[in-house]
Amino acid sequence: MKKLINSPDSVIADALRGMAAAHPSLAVDLENRVISRASGATQGKVGLVSGGGSGHEPLHGGYVGYGMLDAAAPGEVYTSPVPDQILAATRAADSGSGVLHIVKNYTGDVLNFRMAAELAEDEDVRVVSVVTNDDAAVEDSTYTAGRRGVGGTVFVEKIAGAAAEEGADLDAVARIATHVNEVTRSFAIALHAGTVPAAGKPGFELAETEVELGVGIHGEPGRERGAMAPVHDLVGYALDVIHADRPVAGDVLVMLNGQGASPLIELYGAFAEAVAWIEGHGARVARSLVGNYITSLDQQGFSISVLSLDDELVRLWDAPVETPALRWGR
Amino acid sequence: MKKLINSPDSVIADALRGMAAAHPSLAVDLENRVISRASGATQGKVGLVSGGGSGHEPLHGGYVGYGMLDAAAPGEVYTSPVPDQILAATRAADSGSGVLHIVKNYTGDVLNFRMAAELAEDEDVRVVSVVTNDDAAVEDSTYTAGRRGVGGTVFVEKIAGAAAEEGADLDAVARIATHVNEVTRSFAIALHAGTVPAAGKPGFELAETEVELGVGIHGEPGRERGAMAPVHDLVGYALDVIHADRPVAGDVLVMLNGQGASPLIELYGAFAEAVAWIEGHGARVARSLVGNYITSLDQQGFSISVLSLDDELVRLWDAPVETPALRWGR
Amino acid sequence: GHLSAFPAVEYVVRTIAQTAVDNETYFGDLDAVVGDGDFGYSMARGFEIVLADWDAIDRTDVGTFLKKVALTITGRIGGTSGPIWGTAFIRAGVAAGDRTAVTADDAVAMLRAAIEGIKTRGQSDVGDKTLLDALIPAVDRLEAELAAGAGGQAALEAAATTARERAEATRELIAKRGRAAYTGERSIGTLDAGAVAVAVMAERVAGGWAD
Amino acid sequence: GHLSAFPAVEYVVRTIAQTAVDNETYFGDLDAVVGDGDFGYSMARGFEIVLADWDAIDRTDVGTFLKKVALTITGRIGGTSGPIWGTAFIRAGVAAGDRTAVTADDAVAMLRAAIEGIKTRGQSDVGDKTLLDALIPAVDRLEAELAAGAGGQAALEAAATTARERAEATRELIAKRGRAAYTGERSIGTLDAGAVAVAVMAERVAGGWAD
Ligand SMILES: Nc1ncnc2c1ncn2[C@@H]1O[C@H](COP(=O)(O)OP(=O)(O)O)[C@@H](O)[C@H]1O
Numbered sequence A, B: 001m002k003k004l005i006n007s008p009d010s011v012i013a014d015a016l017r018g019m020a021a022a023h024p025s026l027a028v029d030l031e032n033r034v035i036s037r038a039s040g041a042t043q044g045k046v047g048l049v050s051g052g053g054s055g056h057e058p059l060h061g062g063y064v065g066y067g068m069l070d071a072a073a074p075g076e077v078y079t080s081p082v083p084d085q086i087l088a089a090t091r092a093a094d095s096g097s098g099v100l101h102i103v104k105n106y107t108g109d110v111l112n113f114r115m116a117a118e119l120a121e122d123e124d125v126r127v128v129s130v131v132t133n134d135d136a137a138v139e140d141s142t143y144t145a146g147r148r149g150v151g152g153t154v155f156v157e158k159i160a161g162a163a164a165e166e167g168a169d170l171d172a173v174a175r176i177a178t179h180v181n182e183v184t185r186s187f188a189i190a191l192h193a194g195t196v197p198a199a200g201k202p203g204f205e206l207a208e209t210e211v212e213l214g215v216g217i218h219g220e221p222g223r224e225r226g227a228m229a230p231v232h233d234l235v236g237y238a239l240d241v242i243h244a245d246r247p248v249a250g251d252v253l254v255m256l257n258g259q260g261a262s263p264l265i266e267l268y269g270a271f272a273e274a275v276a277w278i279e280g281h282g283a284r285v286a287r288s289l290v291g292n293y294i295t296s297l298d299q300q301g302f303s304i305s306v307l308s309l310d311d312e313l314v315r316l317w318d319a320p321v322e323t324p325a326l327r328w329g330r
Numbered sequence C, D: 001g002h003l004s005a006f007p008a009v010e011y012v013v014r015t016i017a018q019t020a021v022d023n024e025t026y027f028g029d030l031d032a033v034v035g036d037g038d039f040g041y042s043m044a045r046g047f048e049i050v051l052a053d054w055d056a057i058d059r060t061d062v063g064t065f066l067k068k069v070a071l072t073i074t075g076r077i078g079g080t081s082g083p084i085w086g087t088a089f090i091r092a093g094v095a096a097g098d099r100t101a102v103t104a105d106d107a108v109a110m111l112r113a114a115i116e117g118i119k120t121r122g123q124s125d126v127g128d129k130t131l132l133d134a135l136i137p138a139v140d141r142l143e144a145e146l147a148a149g150a151g152g153q154a155a156l157e158a159a160a161t162t163a164r165e166r167a168e169a170t171r172e173l174i175a176k177r178g179r180a181a182y183t184g185e186r187s188i189g190t191l192d193a194g195a196v197a198v199a200v201m202a203e204r205v206a207g208g209w210a211d
């Protein structure tokens, strides 16, 4: 394993210093590991906080800014942040109108965010949590840990962020966030595992002829190993799973996301296949994102997220956003 | 080698279909392989055309749009486009005010652009060419092919694009483009070679303990193999070379660019080291870009480009831009 | 060094912490099979601070001591393990209260409290393929041996043996909680990292115990 | 099939094209060492169209024929090779003019014209570690052998031998042109892909030639 790092222990601290230097629009608290808007919490606006393990950049720090998050709490690589850190992010995001916690559904994230929310409530900050769980690869059952939160989290942050910026109150922002999560499904396929710096070797081994179908964003194994195939077939497999779980119909927002080490030229090729599949099923790609939006370190592969649009969601999606990783309209 | 492709022969065509579907602001001519603004050439504005081998995405197609290029001609992977294709891009960019060709200094690119320029002149389109050659890794001598054009090309496209948008005439746009190239130096280090789809194996082999110092954007070998080292040292090496060639002083624009397969968390860490080095040398990072802007397929590594800013360059850099890969101010 | 206020409690906590630090790679590798591989790193980073701060931890009473350790853990260990192990230490501390010495019965009660805390926090129980699958049977065995009149050393050895057997037996379980749960059936055949950690800790506690 | 209008010229062009197609991987691998590895792909993609369109190429005269081939090449082969090989075919075509048959002297003149075209287009000459390092000595040798009274087959064999020797000798050169030039001294010890291609083509032309 070769990586552009100083040591596995300094990865997060070094990256935070880099983010601080690269983005004057961000305030980066190196001590507490909190990324927030340099402008501070917006008076009268619901605050949006997310966080989770690092290694998914630009998620979440890259989505702090006008129209999306107010603060983010990055944990160690693939490890949820600790309660104190989330509490500090919550404080940074609060202007008195309450704070929405956007939490990806992993036990560690859920537990630490819950503890942070309790601490915040003790300080009279009202917190509502929305747990994202859009991964169609995992069976949803009350007997399991449920579905994982993956790519749909980006949609939740953008759309709930726009609603908050428009002045919606905490319950309304939570409602739209919950709705976005409900109408989104994602599925990921990996060609080659990423390497956690502290581990020093890829999270799993795949032969030249194999792919991991339904892989998680932390390199968790998926539903099965499959045979390597043309991107047409891989994209078709992913969309078949999504479609079986929640029909792909009407106008959709599609994110063709790279896992970190698949080049953009491949992601565009994969997106072309996704559009062909979706149009072949009578739906329409009305909005899209193609690129690295929720990654898994240097993992090779892609994920597809499909959201069913309605007029309000289109309006909120199109609303201005100004963050390091997503920017339009201003 | 596993890639998200259908076949090595379809990579460019598939990616162009994907770009067309992803970006309504672009007109993608699949037949001639030309990417231009959907709005057409802007009346009264100098047209900007660039192009070169594919595999460097988002360069150049991702920089077509308001404030940057009018059209781009993507060749086969790592292979310059053909004259007819560049001519078609030139036609798409021309509104009667002449066209600037931004050409990276590689024999193939220079020859094909020259032939295209001759064909365009036959059609009474005035063309001026600016050849970028900012790679400090290569010795510049009239007895050689000269320096390679690398990361500085992004700066040239952005800044010359802003000048054109402001209404500068062809000679003035060419002058600023030439100036940007002259005040920019770049240097790249690779940890692991990228794989050209048609070749099916990495362009070169590096041991776990080795890095390629001064590597080119097509995986061309650099000045020497070096020992793998902490990112602090790698960044220091790159900046030492740049500094020896053209002093890093005053206010600078820095691009910490990923070669395609190095994750953003590492690029931010590398950028932190670059900022520390630059400030340690009494200069100031006044503007920056951190991310994948000129890639080499799935190559692991980074490049640094440093441009000496003055007030006019800052103004043109900050001017609004609206392209798939670079966007601010609108 | 400090004067040991409650040597048995300190010994157990210190052994747990040292085990976590010593087994960073091993525990991480176990978690990597169907989890995400951070268990070893998280535990080592958290417990190494416990060791670094060791002499300074408030020893007013056992409850205070354990709660301070708990705070260090939750403040430093992210992921699932922070809340889980933090809760265990908090609850054990609450059960110990202002005691400054701990009997065998107290110890069992503290472990029971820790287990209840983990169950509530993790919404988990025996059979879910978590550390509880080693911890609960081990504490049952400890209590039974002590009740049957075994000495501390013998009872701990027996409990460690049970912990190890049950940790091994997690291979047969489908993970229902934690990150491994997302893999469903594919988790069969793999060891639960947390259960193995409990077994190794129990073995080291027993191995160094002197009645 | 078509009726061959000028069989010798057609034979040479066809052999060049077929050699390019057959050696895609080999030529690409050679270019990958210090270049960028696309030489084989570019040549194969360009010349396979020449072969696919073969029967339809305008054969009004040798000049027209070669210029049509040249257009196919520059319109399809990107990189350095398109302009270089395209220019070579154009210039040979211009030299051939409206001839419908080609003598040995004509052939040498056409090759000389092609070489001049490459030099001008590429700003290159013998010693720069390009295809010229095989092509120029080979044409010199061809001319000398013919002047000494050798038959076509013998002269071509001799020229092919020279091309091969000189291609091998590119190992000793520092690349001064093309992408390999950026590596400076590190290009020493490697073969120039273009020069090897010229040698293989010359060998195949000679091998299949019948006086
Ligand atoms: N809900 C739960 N309740 C109790 N223990 C759990 C739970 N989920 C996971 N664990 C334990 O935690 C261990 C993994 O810890 P860790 O790697 O920190 O978690 P993660 O990376 O999934 O957040 C598992 O091996 C298991 O023993």
Ligand SMILES: Nc1ncnc2c1ncn2[C@@H]1O[C@H](COP(=O)(O)OP(=O)(O)O)[C@@H](O)[C@H]1O
Pocket (backbone or CB within 6 Å): B078, B079, B080, B106, B107, B108, B109, D031, D035, D036, D037, D038, D039, D040, D042, D078, D079, D080, D081, D082, D084, D118, D121, D122, D123, D124, D129, D130, D131, D132, D177, D178, D179, D180, D192, D193, D194, D195
């Ligand atoms: N300036 C030049 N003049 C003549 N031949 C050249 C020149 N530059 C390169 N070549 C030849 O072209 C070959 C490489 O062709 P190609 O791979 O198409 O070029 P590139 O990928 O560098 O654009 C070299 O092996 C060399 O023989």
Ligand SMILES: [Mg+2]
Pocket (backbone or CB within 6 Å): A053, A078, A079, A080, A108, C036, C038, C039, C079, C080
């Ligand atoms: Mg984890």
Ligand SMILES: [Mg+2]
Pocket (backbone or CB within 6 Å): B053, B078, B079, B080, B108, D036, D038, D039, D079, D080
């Ligand atoms: Mg090339």
Ligand SMILES: [Mg+2]
Pocket (backbone or CB within 6 Å): C031, C035, C036, C037, C038, C039, C079, C179
């Ligand atoms: Mg884990």
Ligand SMILES: [Mg+2]
Pocket (backbone or CB within 6 Å): D031, D035, D036, D037, D038, D039, D079, D179
């Ligand atoms: Mg080449």
